[in-house]
Amino acid sequence: MADAGARHWSAYREFWRLNFLTLMEYKVNFFIWLAFTIVYHGVALGAIWIMMSRFPSMNGWHWQQVFFLYALYMLGHTLNNTFFFTIGEVPDLVREGRFDRLLVRPLDPLFQVLSQPGQIWPDELVIALIVFILAQGAVHLQWSSSTVVLLVLATLGGAYIDFAIQLIIATLSFWVVRLDALRWVVMSLENDFTRYPLSIYNRAVRIMLAYVFPFAFMNYFPATVLLHKSAEVGYTFNPQLGWLTPVVGAVWFAAAYSFWRLGLNKYQGTGS
Amino acid sequence: MAAAINMIIQASHLTKQFKSVRRKEGVLGTLATLFSHDYEFKDAVTDVSFDLEPGELVGYIGPNGAGKSTTIKMLTGILVPTSGHCTVNGIVPWQDRQANGRGIGVVFGQRTQLYWDLPLVESFRLLKAIYGVSQASYDRHLKKFSELLGLDEFMRTPVRQLSLGQRMRGDFAAAMMHEPAVVFLDEPTIGLDVVAKEAIRNFIASVNKERGTTFILTTHDLNDVEKLCARIILIDHGRKLYDGSIDAIKKRYGPNRLLTADFLTDAAGVDIRMPGVAVLERDGQRIRLEFERERVRADELIVALSRQADLKDVTIAEPELETIIRQIYERGLDRSGPAPQ
Numbered sequence: 001m002a003d004a005g006a007r008h009w010s011a012y013r014e015f016w017r018l019n020f021l022t023l024m025e026y027k028v029n030f031f032i033w034l035a036f037t038i039v040y041h042g043v044a045l046g047a048i049w050i051m052m053s054r055f056p057s058m059n060g061w062h063w064q065q066v067f068f069l070y071a072l073y074m075l076g077h078t079l080n081n082t083f084f085f086t087i088g089e090v091p092d093l094v095r096e097g098r099f100d101r102l103l104v105r106p107l108d109p110l111f112q113v114l115s116q117p118g119q120i121w122p123d124e125l126v127i128a129l130i131v132f133i134l135a136q137g138a139v140h141l142q143w144s145s146s147t148v149v150l151l152v153l154a155t156l157g158g159a160y161i162d163f164a165i166q167l168i169i170a171t172l173s174f175w176v177v178r179l180d181a182l183r184w185v186v187m188s189l190e191n192d193f194t195r196y197p198l199s200i201y202n203r204a205v206r207i208m209l210a211y212v213f214p215f216a217f218m219n220y221f222p223a224t225v226l227l228h229k230s231a232e233v234g235y236t237f238n239p240q241l242g243w244l245t246p247v248v249g250a251v252w253f254a255a256a257y258s259f260w261r262l263g264l265n266k267y268q269g270t271g272s
Numbered sequence: 273m274a275a276a277i278n279m280i281i282q283a284s285h286l287t288k289q290f291k292s293v294r295r296k297e298g299v300l301g302t303l304a305t306l307f308s309h310d311y312e313f314k315d316a317v318t319d320v321s322f323d324l325e326p327g328e329l330v331g332y333i334g335p336n337g338a339g340k341s342t343t344i345k346m347l348t349g350i351l352v353p354t355s356g357h358c359t360v361n362g363i364v365p366w367q368d369r370q371a372n373g374r375g376i377g378v379v380f381g382q383r384t385q386l387y388w389d390l391p392l393v394e395s396f397r398l399l400k401a402i403y404g405v406s407q408a409s410y411d412r413h414l415k416k417f418s419e420l421l422g423l424d425e426f427m428r429t430p431v432r433q434l435s436l437g438q439r440m441r442g443d444f445a446a447a448m449m450h451e452p453a454v455v456f457l458d459e460p461t462i463g464l465d466v467v468a469k470e471a472i473r474n475f476i477a478s479v480n481k482e483r484g485t486t487f488i489l490t491t492h493d494l495n496d497v498e499k500l501c502a503r504i505i506l507i508d509h510g511r512k513l514y515d516g517s518i519d520a521i522k523k524r525y526g527p528n529r530l531l532t533a534d535f536l537t538d539a540a541g542v543d544i545r546m547p548g549v550a551v552l553e554r555d556g557q558r559i560r561l562e563f564e565r566e567r568v569r570a571d572e573l574i575v576a577l578s579r580q581a582d583l584k585d586v587t588i589a590e591p592e593l594e595t596i597i598r599q600i601y602e603r604g605l606d607r608s609g610p611a612p613q
């Protein structure tokens with residue numbers, strides 16, 4: 001057991017070394033990615049700004065608070081992207097038959113997927129931190145030890161929620177060859193609906209974002225705690241719900257991981 | 273079964289049936305596919321059993337789609353069989369994939385495990401970490417493999433710039449870095465030129481001899497098998513047809529030798545009536561015969577021929593494994609056997 005742990009750890013370091021070497025091989029690529037990341041989040045923030053300049057307040061949330069909402073989402077999301085980005089490659093690995101290789105090595109297959117060279121760099125996480133620093137200033141966030149604890153829990157839990165959903169989609173590729181469309185739908189659901197307070201949506205969307213794809217736990221519920229918002233117009237919930245993000249993350253991850261294990265035993269590969 | 277304990281691979285009644293849903297397009301199609309019960313079934317491997325002793329070098333052969341790769345995937349733990357059982361190094365491969373992974377090496381001819389963008393040596397370093405190979409063994413293996421496979425000249429070249437032959441040599445070294453007791457080779461020489469094929473065959477033979485590594489290799493190049501393997505397992509349509517030595521299959525299913533005789537005069541008048549001999553063709557001064565090795569002695573046949581006309585030259589050929597196996601596939605195992613009258 002100890003031996004397996006040591007091998008996983010030294011393999012992880014080696015994977016990151018290769019990752020770095022690959023990066024050196026494709027420096028231009030790195031800057032293209034960086035520019036893309038900045039533009040991507042810039043566009044999202046721009047859209048929020050345009051929207052908020054029309055409605056000075058959205059269900060009691062003014063623009064600084066909506067900005068903060070996005071910044072909080074970015075923390076969890078980019079943490080997931082930094083460490084677990086390559087989960088999105090599982091459908092390609094399966095389709096191209098490269099997944100087979102991961103099953104004949106003495107390392108956990110999910111670990112291998114996540115440590116593949118080709119993952120991106122902490123650039124996105126750094127951008128998220130900068131955005132967050134600006135956003136917490138804009139809302140005059142009151143710092144205390146419980147603020148710090150909640151932020152850490154929300155970021156970690158949020159990353160796990162994000163990851164769990166990606167893991168479920170990745171696992172589906174053991175059964176279904178073409179998943180691009182489904183993945184795209186879930187990703188846009190996540191991107192679009194996490195930008196604004198949950199309370200502005202109708203009941204069906206709220207249920208979906210709280211219970212089915214629990215993205216609301218990545219930012220909305222923790223933000224209501226941090227910004228001292230309780231029940232909102234037309235939407236009531238326990239104001240302490242924001243503390244549950246790590247629990248939701250853990251439960252969803254556990255469920256997603258069991259599904260993944262099941263998928264591994266049903267794995268059929270491709271006929272080549 | 274005391275003997276069975278010594279077996280390094282034991283496969284009993286391995287069966288794999290692929291089950292797939294008829295596909296539909298789009299998001300809704302994807303969702304529909306998940307819940308659909310419109311299945312297609314494909315019997316890829318049916319009831320295949322065999323045992324391998326440590327140090328054996330076995331050719332697993334069959335035509336395209338016979339089920340070779342599927343068998344290898346079950347033995348390596350990639351696929352869970354639909355029914356049946358197997359152990360490799362005493363481990364059930366799909367039940368404990370990590371333990372299994374430490375004791376086996378796998379080469380897929382069509383697919384590399386090397387990192388495309390990086391120099392070859394970087395992939396080796398990664399494998400060293402993955403398998404927990406000590407620095408001393410790593411250095412020793414690398415030196416040895418470089419000698420046998422000539423890796424030195426392209427060790428620092430990015431894999432994407434290697435020729436197929438060089439890449440395959442790299443893949444072989446990669447699969448052996450942790451000294452696996454059993455190595456699975458799925459079409460290892462596919463697409464290679466003669467020189468690279470030869471290098472790889474020599475490598476396999478030498479590792480097998482020196483370390484006693486067990487090999488099972490699938491191929492449809494029977495030259496690989498004839499050069500390397502004493503034993504073959506033949507499958508078709510997912511079922512085992514033959515399991516035994518190459519010599520035995522030649523004796524049993526290729527009992528005939530070929531004789532070509534060239535005469536100084538026209539061969540039209542030559543007629544041989546001996547039991548176990550059949551004339552295949554006559555062509556001017558040449559005649560081709562087939563005769564049963566067990567019944568007819570070659571020297572007697574030649575004497576009989578020389579009585580009929582003046583002989584210029586005679587050649588005798590053994591049946592080719594390829595011909596025998598083609599006959600087995602075409603006619604089935606029972607009917608391909610003896611013998612023309």
Ligand SMILES: Nc1ncnc2c1ncn2[C@@H]1O[C@H](COP(=O)(O)OP(=O)(O)O)[C@@H](O)[C@H]1O
Binds near residue numbers: 335
């Ligand atoms: N993942 C899969 N799904 C469905 N059918 C498959 C799959 N893999 C292989 N097959 C089918 O099983 C049969 C055996 O395939 P395979 O083991 O790859 O044959 P071989 O390696 O001898 O050419 C073929 O008919 C092939 O189409």
Ligand SMILES: [Mg+2]
Binds near residue numbers: 272340341342458459
């Ligand atoms: Mg095959």
